[in-house]
Amino acid sequence: MLSMYHSLLDRPALGLAVMVQDKLMELRQSLEITDVEYRDADVRLWKDGMVAASLILDQKEPDALAMVHFFHQGKLIRTEYYTDHMAYVDYFVTAESEHGLYAKKIKRTYCHGNGSIAYEQIFEGEKSWYLFPDGKMLTKAEFIAEFVKGLHLSRKDTVLIDRFAQMDYIQPLFQEKGSARMIAVMHAGHYFEKGESSYTVNFNQDYNYLFKYSGMLDAVVVSTWQQKEDLEDKLREYGCTVPRIVVIPAGGVDRLRYPDKGRKGGSMLSVSRIQPHKRIDWLIKCAVKAHQVNPDISLDIYGRGNQEYVAAMRRLVEEHQAQSYIRFMGHQDVREIYRNYEVFLTASTFETLGLSILEAISSGTAVIGLDAKYGSRLLVHSGENGYLVKFAPSSVNEDTEKLVDSLAEKIIEIFRNPECLERFHTNSYIIAEEYSMQAISDKWMELL
Numbered sequence: 001m002l003s004m005y006h007s008l009l010d011r012p013a014l015g016l017a018v019m020v021q022d023k024l025m026e027l028r029q030s031l032e033i034t035d036v037e038y039r040d041a042d043v044r045l046w047k048d049g050m051v052a053a054s055l056i057l058d059q060k061e062p063d064a065l066a067m068v069h070f071f072h073q074g075k076l077i078r079t080e081y082y083t084d085h086m087a088y089v090d091y092f093v094t095a096e097s098e099h100g101l102y103a104k105k106i107k108r109t110y111c112h113g114n115g116s117i118a119y120e121q122i123f124e125g126e127k128s129w130y131l132f133p134d135g136k137m138l139t140k141a142e143f144i145a146e147f148v149k150g151l152h153l154s155r156k157d158t159v160l161i162d163r164f165a166q167m168d169y170i171q172p173l174f175q176e177k178g179s180a181r182m183i184a185v186m187h188a189g190h191y192f193e194k195g196e197s198s199y200t201v202n203f204n205q206d207y208n209y210l211f212k213y214s215g216m217l218d219a220v221v222v223s224t225w226q227q228k229e230d231l232e233d234k235l236r237e238y239g240c241t242v243p244r245i246v247v248i249p250a251g252g253v254d255r256l257r258y259p260d261k262g263r264k265g266g267s268m269l270s271v272s273r274i275q276p277h278k279r280i281d282w283l284i285k286c287a288v289k290a291h292q293v294n295p296d297i298s299l300d301i302y303g304r305g306n307q308e309y310v311a312a313m314r315r316l317v318e319e320h321q322a323q324s325y326i327r328f329m330g331h332q333d334v335r336e337i338y339r340n341y342e343v344f345l346t347a348s349t350f351e352t353l354g355l356s357i358l359e360a361i362s363s364g365t366a367v368i369g370l371d372a373k374y375g376s377r378l379l380v381h382s383g384e385n386g387y388l389v390k391f392a393p394s395s396v397n398e399d400t401e402k403l404v405d406s407l408a409e410k411i412i413e414i415f416r417n418p419e420c421l422e423r424f425h426t427n428s429y430i431i432a433e434e435y436s437m438q439a440i441s442d443k444w445m446e447l448l
Contacts (some may be wrong), residue, residue, distance in 0.1 A: 003310065004147045006087060006110075009113070009118050010112045010113055011112065011113040013085075014083055015083060015283070016053060016058050016082060018086075019063055021063075022066065022070065024043060025105055027420060028045070031045060032047060033047055033052065033235050034048065034049075035418070041234075042055055050073070052070065053069065054068070054071075054297075055067075062282040065082045067080060067081045069212055075094050075372050076103040077092055078090065078092065079092075084113075084277055085113045086111055086114075087110065088108055088111060089111070090110060090398045091107045091108075092249060099442060105123055107123065108120065108121040108123070112148060112191070117133060119131060127171060127281050141168045141172055143176065145172035146167055147174055148173055148175075148176040153176070153178045155180065155181070157181070159173065159177060161182065170209055171198045174216055182222060183219045184210055184220045185221045185250070186207060186222050186227070187223075188352045192279050211234075214240045214241045219245070219447065220243055220246070221245075221248050223352055223375070224247060224352075224353065227373075227374045227376050228247050229353065230408075231245060232245060248447065249353055249356055249358075249440060249446060250260030251435075251440075253435050254437050256363070256364070256432060257335070257339045257363040257364075259338065259339045259363075260339075263339070263340060264341065266299075266342060267294055267300070267340070268340070268345045269299070269300045269302060269341045269343075269344060269345070270300075270301050271302045271338075271359070272302075273303055273336050273348070274303045274306070274309060275306060275309060277348075278305075278347070280347075281313065282347040282403060282407065283299065285316075285404045286358035286404045286405075286407035286411060287345070287406035288326070290411035292365050294415055298327075301313075301326070301329060303330075303331060304330060314328060322334075334359070335359060337364050338362075339365070341365055341414075343367070343411070343414060344357065344361075345407075346369040348370065348372060348373055348376075351372060353375040353378070356377060357369070357375055357380065360423070361379055361427075361429070362432040362435075363428075365428060366424035366428060367387075368387070368407065369388060370384070370388065371388040371389060371390050384424070385424045385430075386414070387414065387427075390408055391403055401436045
């Protein structure tokens with residue numbers, strides 16, 4: 001792994017090698033510390049009743065030093081970041097915003113192994129400049145260009161472009177790529193019809209430049225065949241070059257997971273960011289309607305999100321007096337949790353692949369959701385391992401009650417026939433087998 005910012009240092013190491021106790025001994029003397037307070041993640045150094053410095057421990061290696069914060073009269077003034085030496089330092093001034101006083105970062109200094117300055121980064125709003133000891137000053141795009149030049153790319157190299165939205169690295173990358181192969185990876189959908197995305201209509205901003213520079217790409221990687229066909233159609237429609245487009249899912253299954261004991265009867269879960277475009281309110285309402293018919297039905301909601309929206313969803317549950325069977329489980333590692341539930345419930349109107357759906361079916365969980373492109377159609381075979389409810393993205397907000405009723409009907413139906421539900425579980429495992437990590441890595445090796 002190579003860091004662009006560290007590559008210009010004489011010691012570009014990223015591993016942590018400075019020990020907390022060594023730095024503590026040094027600072028006790030230089031700062032004339034009067035007391036030391038040990039906490040779980042940091043060590044606080046006190047002087048005259050105030051914190052003078054705070055040593056931040058690495059999470060994985062608590063003996064190793066990650067950074068040191070320095071304070072003056074209770075205000076943050078400097079933070080040192082460590083690898084095998086003090087790699088860079090941030091400097092702050094106290095500034096005022098509408099929310100009150102805060103520490104405003106004004107400068108970052110990168111250091112060589114002997115402590116001398118390699119270069120400095122000056123911050124002004126959203127912009128930054130890079131100053132070198134010889135007086136040279138570069139914009140961020142110029143700085144990136146210098147880094148790419150230093151890679152000496154040739155036809156032996158393959159560059160994978162993860163995001164197209166940031167023009168400050170796309171432009172110098174294309175300018176300095178030489179004869180290297182360029183492959184763009186499209187994690188999300190590139191084009192949205194009305195109602196499909198709550199953020200945009202038409203182009204996803206992440207891929208605006210992909211269309212502009214499609215002729216300079218050797219290949220584009222998408223997650224599904226329908227996405228490939230749609231992308232080819234849109235590129236032709238807008239008169240753009242159509243590069244080679246390869247289908248490799250953006251995620252895979254490391255193994256199938258089976259329940260240690262029987263799945264809880266009537267149990268459903270949802271796993272997602274708790275945000276408006278995930279339609280958590282629909283999930284709550286359809287679960288309430290289904291529970292009125294079958295009191296064994298329950299829903300556990302996993303994930304976190306905007307505090308105001310989470311609070312609104314909790315109020316919605318309380319308004320329906322559903323706290324006993326609709327629970328908010330917070331953010332957890334759910335990979336071993338899906339297998340304890342019978343049904344995965346989603347109301348997302350757009351999923352490029354749907355990693356949570358993939359995780360669910362790899363645990364044999366049946367799925368109920370909307371007939372949305374692309375992943376839902378790919379991973380959920382309606383009537384085989386779950387149900388997909390038909391809907392029109394353009395009228396999704398007008399048909400809310402109808403969609404909620406349809407989802408509730410499918411929930412009631414799926415729990416009405418235990419033998420059918422058991423078959424759904426078996427079929428989910430079969431579908432998930434196609435997305436093993438080995439199969440995904442084989443596709444990547446073939447492309448490379």
